[in-house]
Amino acid sequence: MPSVEKLAHFLSSAGLCAAGVVLLGYGMSTDWADAVLDCAPPGSELFNGTSSLKTGLFNGTETKIRCPRIDSPGKPVIMFDRLAKIAGAPVILHALVVILLALALLGSAGSILVTLYNSFSNPYQTYMGPIGLFTCSGLSVCVATLALILYVSNAYLGKMFQTLVKADEANVNLRDPTITLKAGFFLLIPYICVNLLAILVVYLYVHAAYTRRKEQEKPTEDAPKEIMMY
Template sequence: MPSRKKTTMFASAFCTCVSSFVLICVVLATQQWVSSDVLFSRTNTSITISLDYGLFRGTCEQFVEAGLQVSKQTFQVADSLSSTNTRSTNVAIIVILVLSLLTSLLSSGFTCTNAVSNPYQTFLGPIGVYTWNSICGILVLMAMILFPVNVETHGLSEELARGCSTSLQSHIRSQHSYGYSYWIMLLVLFLNIASLIIIYFYDHARYSKKKEQERPIENAPKDVILF
């Protein structure tokens, strides 16, 4: 049976891994990734398209310069994308997040296994936890980088806005504000780092204790040497 200290520390890491798994599910399920106001010119007037969307769906509203507001529409992101860059990047982000979800689940399983058993010398031990947590963190970081690239560089909001209205002419400017669905990924990164730190401190303490037990007897304190 594992020691109480080992059980406590791996149980703590298990909680952070499960929290990471739940938050990635929230990131995929919610659509508050970004809010954009995209201004276009149209014959004799200008029109602003206000969008709120995520990886799968979103809503848009039209505001004409004169103050006229068109009713809110719901759209599917995949159906509104025609550019190869925006479509492929959006699919890549979804795949990356699904992979991070799987690695987070594996990390949760490994920490749970370590909390109730003693697989010290196998990949099921701390090495496995390090591996899956690191992969999960890297994948989430990639998703955090790719999404702004798709919005800012590939013009994702502008492309979605054109699908919400007809007769739009030249694009004038865009303003973007990233929502809680996007920033939750930052919390996922912190949770993965916390898991790694917990396991590192446990592994380091165990290594130090092992080295202490292996000291030559001549280095031991004289008052504990028995003849």
């Protein structure tokens, strides 16, 4: 029967990983950014129209006011369809973000299974031991951090929002957008934190168990050879 201390550490770690899955799952389904771009008709420098975008990872809406000459309130935007119309870095980076977040979810699922398994068994020296948790949660942290960086790069440097507008109206003139990052993006930060905490909780237990084992072995190592012979 596992000790109360072991159960507490591993079940707490599993709970943290499960909380991370909830955070990331909700984050992937909600808005990631809003953007407002000034529009002008082709060949004109009179930016008297706007395109307002509300986007998630997979879909969003666009509201046009004289952009370039027509109004279009709340038009649906399917992210990959729009971005794929103008092939280039924006669609590639956006696809990478989604793939990395899917890998993060897979890593979190693996962490939950490993921690639950370790709560009631003792596979310390195998990949199903604590090293499995460190690997899965570490993978989740790394890919989620990379997804965060790639999304910001795509939004601000990759001109993702300009691409979304031009895919619908190729000849419109645009100014740099005013971008506001939303809840879906910021939920990556607590997701990364809970995975790091999940690693820390198990590491503290493993370190304490290792220290106790070494202390129990020490008297035998220090005993006189004459006594050890008997």
